[in-house]
Amino acid sequence: MTTTRFCLVRHGETDWNAARRLQGHTDISLNARGLAQAEQMAHALKKINLAFDVLYTSDLERAAKTAKAIEQLFSTTAITNAALRERHLGALQGLTTDEAPQIEPELWKSHISRNIAEELRGGESIQQFANRINTALEEIRVQHIGKTILLVSHGGALDMMYRIASNQALEAEKAVAVPNASLNWISHNGLDWKVDAWAQTGHLEDLALDNLDL
Template sequence: MTTEFILLRHGETEWNALGRLQGHLNSTLSREGLRQAEALAARLAPLPFQALYSSDLDRAVQTASRIAARTGHGLQRDARLRERGLGVLEGLTRAEAGQRHPEVFSAYTEGHADYVVPEGESASQRLRLALHCLEELGARHPEARVVVVTHGGVLSALLRHCLGIPAHAPRSFSVLNAGWNQFDLHQGALRMVTWGDVSHLRALSLDDT
């Protein structure tokens, strides 16, 4: 029994553009992010899929709502699909985080899976929640295609999990806003099939020329 997951990162937010750490705090989609969300919706419109899920954070819901409006699917929110909680670092640029919380920011950037950011959580805690969510959705939608809107940190953790890349290893891959990533869940094991597809955004670039 295989469930095909189309895992999407939300569109660009105002804080993405400013380089601010978001975590559980919300920042609205930028103008570019709204255009990216519409491009995702247009790509999904002709593609049959059974269900649409999203993180309950506004930036993901905004993106998923554009998809729901285009495809007619009901949108189901799940807090387990949230970005990692970054506690005291949330809302800060990386430079500000390094200045105000140097020890915390250093430990965070070192990438150890079990490091809990003060007032936040660890990467391993967030990964477990996301995996449990996908396993539950796989049982709920066997032999189906499911679309999920989530966050860059979650997607990064899932890719590392599937490919056996340690959490502390430097990231040598991109996690693009509005990126299209396919993961298949087969007999309880998650497998990465497609990563970082942004072909649907090419039309946006052409529109700007």
């Protein structure tokens, strides 16, 4: 069987990550630490001589700027794919995890309970988000069967890819961390997905923040 491998990279840190402010589709750039993390991540890939065939990135700036460090070091060009964006968090976007329970108590309660049909007033439900990420991942896999794909995306999106690869239920509580600028590995053997390694951060000089966007 032919195996297709994915190295999944979460974007570097942003000021909103540091403030525990929910980003979703809000287009926030990397902060100074995030830019440094992107460089450290790219050099780590160079150090292990990762031979990847194609690079994909979400179109949001925090992911695209993280991918830029790879582009520069490997002299390649990323394919931008808006389907790799974070989940749209509707009315919760822009609120911190302290503000959200005060300003949107009912919405927050529904959100943290992982109600998969909750659209968060103008956002995406977990089910809609899962469908989007699953479709994007499958389209990329089919296009590059037997290849190694490097993909830069977001914490919630990578958590969803973990769920797909591990067959974890959408309703289930988050099982893994997805730190900023971490390396995460999944593969598909033509029949099934598999998680090969997750949340690698040994290449980072400082501790990285976990994702908030569920």
